[in-house]
Structure formats: structure tokens, C-alpha cells
Amino acid sequence: MTKDYTAEQTAQQLVQVSPLVNYAMALSEKIQGTQIFLFGVKRVLTTDEMVSICRDMAAVIRREMPERSERWAASIYAEQYAASTMGIYSVGWAGHPDEWRLLPGQERKASYYPEFLALRDRLRGALATLGTECVRPRGDGDFRVVDGEIGRFRQTVFVSRPEFLTTDLISTIQNVLKDGSDEWVVHVAPAFGPPFETLWEGIDVRVDGVVEKWDRQDMEQVLGDRLKIPRYSQDDSSA
Secondary structure, rough: OOOOOOOHHHHHHHHHHHEEEEEEEOOOOOEEEEEEEEEOOOOOOHHHHHHHHHHHHHHHHHOOOOOOOOOOOEEEEEEEEEHHHHHHHHOOOOOOOOOEOOOOOOOOOOOOOHHHHHHHHHHHHHHHHOOOOOOOOOOOOOEEOOOOOOOOEEEEEEEEOHOOHHHHHHHHHHHHOOOOOOOOOOEEEEEEOOOOOOOOOOOOEEOOOEOOOHHHHHHHHHHHOOOOOOOEEEEOOOO
């Protein structure tokens, strides 16, 4: 342990343990005396990759912080997506081995990313039977399948014309999900040009239903008879 230890200085060292670490910080307030660190990564990691980084960070923390006799000296919150913690790695409780706690629903196996790519490609192929994929985000096609991951078990499709947002589109997506991807959700979001550019919330298409994330009344007022899909179940949460 260094005599001039500060949590902020330790956090600066945590960034250096792996090129996959995007940032690391120390929270100013402790929880029952436990120092909280959190870090984010540059790409989505498997659970094993995340635990490996946490172990390397724990080695740094052990050099800089004394153990405690009654509870953990520090806990590391491993953030996977924005504001989404995969798990918590705790270190520095005398007589206790380090502890990794995977949060519910956050496990990510090595097979996950190949599944993401396969579903993305199937979506592209299926939607191409209905229209043309955009080269640019707006204005030169009917839809755009997002290349990168935005959330766990989530794909995103942007629709660039109101008329393309139809029940045929929804059923086509659901048929793709039925082909071994029933855990996944495809978020369909408007990316309309003027005068509809204020509309940005969309719908979640699941294998067994559709959940509206948008304000249905607002969509009906703005789009009028250009809104072609019926009313589905409404979700007022921010999830």
C-alpha cells in the first residue's frame, strides 16, 4: 500500500490494466466504508473477459488499499452497455477470497456475438424482400439495420418512411425471430425526414408480440393516416 493513496489515483491506474478499458472512476462517497470503482469498456465483452479485467484491477487495488476486517475494502462495478452493470467484483475483505457477483440476466457467453451477427444478417435479408436498405442514415432507402450492438439481446432497425412501417414489416421480423432467436427483441425506430423528424421513439418487436415505446397519441396526430399499424400494448417504462 502506498502512503499517499487516493481513490482517484488508483482509478487512473485501473484504466491501464487492459486496452479494452474505456474509462475508470472512483466514486466520491463510500458505501458502508467500501470504496466503489466503476469502469466501462470499448466493446461488448463476454463474462469471462470482464472477470479477467476485474481480477487485474483487483491486483492494483490490493497494492494501493489496506484490507478491512469487517467488510470489503473496494467493489468494482463492471459496466457493459451504457448505464448497465454486468457484475460487481469485490476485493479486500481480510480472510475472504475476492468475489464476483454476476447480475441477473447479464451473462454473455462467447456464442453471443456470432448469434448477434447471424440475426443481423437474417434481418437484412428478410427486410430486403420488402424494401431497400439505406446507405446513409436517412433519405435513400426504406430501412437500416444497425451494425453494432446497442443493448443485450437487442437489434435495432431504423425505418426511413412512415409507409414502410407496416404489419408486413412486423410479421417479417417476427418470422426471423422464430428461427432460433426467440430471446431477442428488435427495436423498430422512426428515422423520418421532414416534417416528421421529431418522432424518434419506436416499438419493440418480440417473437410473441409488439410493445409500443412511443406516445401513440402523438404518433397518430403527427402521421395521421400514414400510420399503418394497429394499436399494440403500451409500455410506459423507460426500459
